Amino acid sequence: MNHHASTPAWQRLSLSEVARTLALEPDVVERLTPVAGPDGPRLSVPDHETADRLLARLNTEPEDRATTLAARPDPDDDPELCWLLDRSARLLISRLGRRPPGNPAWAALPGGPVARHLYVWVFLTVLPYVRDHHADLGLNDDESWASLGALGSALASDRRVNGRPGLDATWGLPMTFSGTGFRLGRLAYERQPRHTETGHPVLRPGESALNTHIPGNSGPLTPAACDASFDRALELARGFPEQVAGFGCHSWLMDDQLAGYLPAGSNIIRFQRRFTAVNDRMRADWAPILHVFGRRFDGPVVPPALLDELPQRTSLERAVVGHLRDGGHWYNQTGWFRRLP
Known part of the structure; x- marks a missing residue:
């Protein structure tokens, strides 16, 4: 059996290929290097119904929920973005309870709606891991959801300030979704x-x-x-x-x-x-x-x-x-x- 042929094309990409196609900045490449290899957890991006439910639980306004759901990355149309989603989520999971390495700010990705919403899908993907980490820390259920609700606030704020949907540069959300930041x-x-x-x-x-x-x-x-x-x-x-x-x-x-x-x-x-x-x-x-x-x-x-x-x-x-x-x-x-x- 040809296992290579059965592996989705986006999973066979390298960091250098993704960086070249998406014009990633050097600090982003440095941030992703530790998780660039093929080994790592098999992550599941939430389906449409689950994502809609989670976004509502995170106090995301209806307009931002709609634009996020419409901007789900597609493995065939957006292979590099799917690779970046997977590796960014792996990075956060690998650093639960610790600051992500390098520059804590995650700059907005250049491109259209899928790129501007990509990190929202990253955060939705790691959400179950962060919820478990919150429980280990001793946060109660309301405190956990209130902490993660920073995502909905950021989406609404960036849309109003920038006049377009999606996330602008953020350093607070990577802290929140690595379990380093929380609201009480x-x-x-x-x-x-x-x-x-x-x-x-x-x-x-x-x-x-x-x-x-x-x-x-x-x-x-x-x-x-x-x-x-x-x-x-x-x-x-x-x-x-x-x-x-x-x-x-x-x-x-x-x-x-x-x-x-x-x-x-x-x-x-x-x-x-x-x-x-x-x-x-x-x-x-x-x-x-x-x-x-x-x-x-x-x-x-x-x-x-x-x-x-x-x-x-x-x-x-x-x-x-x-x-x-x-x-x-x-x-x-x-x-x-x-x-x-």
């Missing part, structure tokens, strides 16, 4: 490797911190909601092999300039004051424009015409726009606080 109530977290150097603001060598994220459109950032989330995170961390000794947060919401615009009792300022800031400011005018207003712009400077279009309904919206109009800039900044489980 109001906040989300990402496990980090052990710290090895002295001189860290809060960590000692051998300790780790959970990187904290603030999902948008999820209700007020109240102290009570944050307390409950941090407490739950520390409860889970007792079962991690790394010694979690606190939390870090790198965000434009940690920019200490916000204190000059917002009341001291505002939820954002009270959240900031949990952390001790470090001097690592990185200019990020794009961040509040994207996360507050859902808009993007080209170039290093926010166009004045865009600022004129933005609503001024809240103190935060007025702060973001007024500061930029006055010639200021917004920065991503890191804060830390120590708290043991």
Whole structure:
């Protein structure tokens, strides 16, 4: 029997062939190299009915469910994309509970709808493995689905911002679907490797911190909601092999300039004051424009015409726009606080 002849054509492709046809960037090739060989788990891409049910469970809006289901890669028409789907899923499964190697960002694939939805199919394929991993970590069923629901939020956000369906560049979703990132109530977290150097603001060598994220459109950032989330995170961390000794947060919401615009009792300022800031400011005018207003712009400077279009309904919206109009800039900044489980 000719086993080679019975193997689907897409499975016989090599990484170099796929990279050449899809014009993959060098960092993508590097990321896939460990799983490029023929050995690995036999993965099952969800069928139409299963995928539709899973997408609905992941809070995917009907429009995004429809475009995803219509963009399922076909082995005959899209062999290179089918190969990339399989190897990307293998990579996530091989790294469950650990950060994927190399650059954590997964850039949007060039091409049409199938390419722009390919990583959605990757995440749907690995979903059962991540669900099992969540159970092993101690996440309950609601926490697991809430974590994975980041996919639906990302699809809706990227469609509204970009004006086309599918995923844009993402680093958060590979973390979520490798089991490294998870959501607990109001906040989300990402496990980090052990710290090895002295001189860290809060960590000692051998300790780790959970990187904290603030999902948008999820209700007020109240102290009570944050307390409950941090407490739950520390409860889970007792079962991690790394010694979690606190939390870090790198965000434009940690920019200490916000204190000059917002009341001291505002939820954002009270959240900031949990952390001790470090001097690592990185200019990020794009961040509040994207996360507050859902808009993007080209170039290093926010166009004045865009600022004129933005609503001024809240103190935060007025702060973001007024500061930029006055010639200021917004920065991503890191804060830390120590708290043991």
